Amino acid sequence: MLTILFDGIAYGMLLFVLACGLSVTLGLMNFVNLAHGAFAMLGGYATALLMNRCGVPFLATLPIAFAAPAILGVALERTLYRRLYGASPLDQVLFTIGLVFMAMPIANYFLGDQPQQVHLPLFLQGRVEWGGVGIGIYRLFIILVCGAIAAALQMFLIGTRFGAQLRAAVDDARVASGLGIDVDRLFTITFAIGCGLAGLGGALAADVVGGIDPTFPVKFMVSFLIVVTVGGSNGVLGALLGALLLGVLDVAGKYYVPSIGAFIIYAVMVAALLIRPQGLFARSGGR
Amino acid sequence: MNAPALETRGLACRFGGLIATDNVSLNLAPGARHALIGPNGAGKTTLVNLLTGMVKPTSGQVLLQGEDVTALSAHARVRRGLSRTFQINQLFPDMTPAEQLCLAVGERLGEGGNWRGIAGADRAMASEVEDLLRRFDLMSVMDQPTRQLAYGRQRLLEIALALASRPRVLLLDEPAAGVPEGERADILAALAALPADVTILLIEHDMDLVFRFAQRISVLVAGRMLMEGSPAEVAADSRVREVYLGADAHG
Amino acid sequence: MSGEAARISAHLTRRARWGAGEIAFWIGLVALIFVAPSRALLINEILIAGLFALSLDLILGYAGIISLGHAAFFGVGAYGAAILASHGINDPIVGLVIASLIAGLVGLASAPLVLRGSDLTRLMVTLGICLMLGELANKNSWATGGADGLSLELTPIFHLFPIGFTGQRNAALYSLAVLFLLFALARRIVQSPFGLSLRGLRENRLRAGALGISAPRRLIAIYALAAVYAGAAGALVAQTTQIVSLDVFDFHRSADALLMLIIGGTGFLYGGIIGAALFIAIKDGLSTATPEYWEFWIGLLLVALVLAGRERIGARIAGLLPRRARGSAA
Structure with a gap:
């Protein structure tokens, strides 16, 4: 039982890193970015290719799994996304679905439709027993890494000048720019970090989800959206709680009540939306 | 026997600690031409929203033809004969005047x-639309998209729409706001020609328009009713002069 | 009636009469099926996709409701028709009607959930409901066949015209007849006072309320009607391909319908059909040239369309079509 809880937490942590960038663009900037998963896919591919074709060790690929989508994110944000910040949700949906439709064939064209596997180094494989609870070492690694990222993000947003500026800009972009805050730059950096984290999440997730393939952006789009929806519009903590809830429910649900499958999670998402249209863990009056 | 067309009893509305409307009692006889004036921030818009049901009062009642409508939604009040126009045009920009x-x-x-x-x-429907188009001088533009009309015409359409609901009580929220000088006469003429049996509450900044139109005037200051009287009484009241001169002095 | 009142009435009802272009459009569709019987399968696919996109137009173009999960009703209609057929209701028309009504009931039940909250919430709720229904179909394999799907045995239409693989032309004609009847009904409804009030709600919710219009009931009504249409499209797919599988609930299906509608234009009923034809023709043409990568070009088209200003393009095209019902997407 505890093993399942543990696996659920690990999966939730992974979802958090994958989705927290989306929680910023959707929850804070009010931008519906359905193409978020494409950045995660890029990170996953970066790690898989560097390991399989260039022999780079797993841990050394992770910075690149972060950097590659972050750079792509900057490029796209500067050239395309920016034009749609004020657009209707419908336009944003259409635009980002268009990007997904482009990203999947591109991946397929260059890398084929077979999943690219990430082979974990030996020291991350296997299990240990702690007081009768079987713990996968890689799961533990994920929890530690993702937990550290969550803590760092929270401190970054609460404790730094950048964080304060971002919160001000999200609150009211016009007032913020009136105060001399460079809102454009702020959003670009935030977007890039979100994309980078998604890429990192993609790299870390590759082993857990059985490899990265071109359908990744659509397969996990729903999970991302659920995390953000349940987590609500208020930053790191909401997304983390949403992701953990989703991770535990998903793993436990598949183990204990496989006959219902993913139904529980979708039901939780719809229920969360109905109880509080702004997100379950959001502070009231937020946004 | 003859219930007031529109009445409020001790109407109050608080937003958090802010008192927007404080114990306002208003009484409009059927067919009245009543104006509500007050400096900026006096709570005129809140009062209109309370009357139309877009905001719920903290306490007090709104009565329409003697009937308590405080609990009714905005659209239910419209069906009972309470219509309004908006300070900023609320039209259907892609429809023609005839369509809306x-x-x-x-x-x-x-x-x-x-x-x-x-x-x-x-x-019968077409005839009624025709009557409204004529009354507000919109016949010549009846088949043009509303977004293309001159602002004064749009302002007339705003009133025509409210009148199309055949209200017993009509709230006009700054009908002349933003209308260029050349088109103001059309608005004044349209107001003067409104059916005599419709009770009208005019919310207005423009004192010239108020004194020409209203038989009675209520003065709202800081959410409270400062006084109510005939135009002559209001014009002569020292408190009103002070409020307005003060407001003017502060820009 | 005075001359002026007659003129006003003529202006107000100017779109109610069928134009020559419209009549030619429908006759052309019938002719196409007879001229190109070898393409009947493709034509049938376009007609059904067009009906599904038309259904989405009813809520998006006319009521301003944005949905990412419209396939929910498509799927209910498809499985409804299949399950009815597997329980001895083998007449296609009876099955179609019942399946569509079931989809309508699901729409009616879910409408109050969908109408809460903002556009953003709506996107998620519609998507969530569609996912839930898809998962229900997946897990209740005793009724739906689960991942294996269900196949249908149907009697010929009017006991004369077999549909399906042995009668692809009949199938296309059957789909065309259903599309036309539902289109004519939709066309009538958008001209009605009810349809006018929906336009009012979409263009200015505040003023519509000030005219005494109570939004929720009108929106629930059109949402349920759109669900019936989507259900009919789903039932047609099931009946004419004689098989249903879980992909009827796919996110792809909702997204594709949205794309078709956007390509063809929202708010004038023909947009869905035209968009479906373009979309499927592009897909068909590209997928013979580049079978795995056709989506890329659709994606590129979409991105370009949004960046170039979808509504401006729509308005320009609208200027060329005098009979187009005015208004573009909210």
Whole structure:
């Protein structure tokens, strides 16, 4: 039982890193970015290719799994996304679905439709027993890494000048720019970090989800959206709680009540939306 | 016997610690031409929203033809004969004037749920739309998209839409706001020609318009009713002069 | 009636009469099926996709409701028709009607959930409901066949015309007849006082309320009607391909319908059909040239369309079509 809880937490942590960038663009900037998963896919591919074709060790690929989508994110944000910040949700949906439709064939064209596997180094494989609870070492690694990222993000947003500026800009972009805050730059950096984290999440997730393939952006789009929806519009903590809830429910649900499958999670998402249209863990009056 | 057309009893509205409307009692006789004035921030818009049901009062009552409508929604009050215009035009920009008047008349007749008929095919309906178009001098532009009309025309359409609901009480929220000098006479003429049996509450900044139009005037200051009287009484009242001169002095 | 009132009435009802272009459009569709019987399968696919996109137009173009999960009703209609057929209701028309009505009931039940909250919430709720229904179909394999799907045995239409693989032309004609009848009904409804009030709600919710229009009931009504249409499209797919599988609930299906509608234009009923034809023709043409990568070009088209200003393009095209019902997407 505890093993399942543990696996659920690990999966939730992974979802958090994958989705927290989306929680910023959707929850804070009010931008519906359905193409978020494409950045995660890029990170996953970066790690898989560097390991399989260039022999780079797993841990050394992770910075690149972060950097590659972050750079792509900057490029796209500067050239395309920016034009749609004020657009209707419908336009944003259409635009980002268009990007997904482009990203999947591109991946397929260059890398084929077979999943690219990430082979974990030996020291991350296997299990240990702690007081009768079987713990996968890689799961533990994920929890530690993702937990550290969550803590760092929270401190970054609460404790730094950048964080304060971002919160001000999200609150009211016009007032913020009136105060001399460079809102454009702020959003670009935030977007890039979100994309980078998604890429990192993609790299870390590759082993857990059985490899990265071109359908990744659509397969996990729903999970991302659920995390953000349940987590609500208020930053790191909401997304983390949403992701953990989703991770535990998903793993436990598949183990204990496989006959219902993913139904529980979708039901939780719809229920969360109905109880509080702004997100379950959001502070009231937020946004 | 003759209930007031519109009445409020001890109406109050608080937003958090802010008192927007404080114990306002208002009484409009049927067919009255009543104006509500007050400096910026006096709570005129909040009062209109309370009357129309867009905001719920903290305490007090709103009565329409002697009937308590405090608990009714905004659209239910419209069906009982309380219509309004908006300070900023609220029109249907992609419809023509004829289309939106047809919509308004249709709603009044309870036709809005009818999915079998064709909107505007009915003769009585077309005649009523014609009457409204004529009354507000919109006949020549009846088939043009509303977004292309001159601002003064749009302002007239704003009133025409409210009148299409055949209200017993009509709230006019700054009908002349933003209308260029050359088109103001049309608005004044349209107001003067409103049916005599419709009770009118005019919310206005423009004192010239208020004194020409209103038989009675209520003065709202900081959410409270400062005084009510005939135009002459209001003009002579030292407190009112002070409020307005003070307000003017502060820009 | 005075001359002026007659003129006003003529203005208000100017779109109610069928134009020559419209009549030619429908006759052309019938002719196409007879001229190109070898393409009947493709034509049938376009007609059904067009009906599904038309259904989405009813809520998006006319009521301003944005949905990412419209396939929910498509799927209910498809499985409804299949399950009815597997329980001895083998007449296609009876099955179609019942399946569509079931989809309509699901729409009616879910409408109050969908109408809460903002556009953003709506996107998620519609998507969530569609996912839930898809998962229900997946897990209740005793009724739906689960991942294996269900196949249908149907009697010929009017006991004369077999549909399906042995009668692809009949199938296309059957789909065309259903599309036309539902189109004509939709066309009538958007001209009605009810349709006018929906336009009012979409263009200015505040003023619509000030005219005494109570939004929720009108929106629930059109949402349920759109669900019936989507259900009919789903039932047609099931009946004419004689098989249903879980992909009827796919996110792809909702997204594709949205794309078709956007390509063809929202708010004038023909947009869905035209968009479906373009979309499927592009897909068909590209997928013979580049079978795995056709989506890329659709994606590129979409991105370009949004960046170039979808509504401006729509308005320009609208200027060329005098009979187009005015208004573009909210």
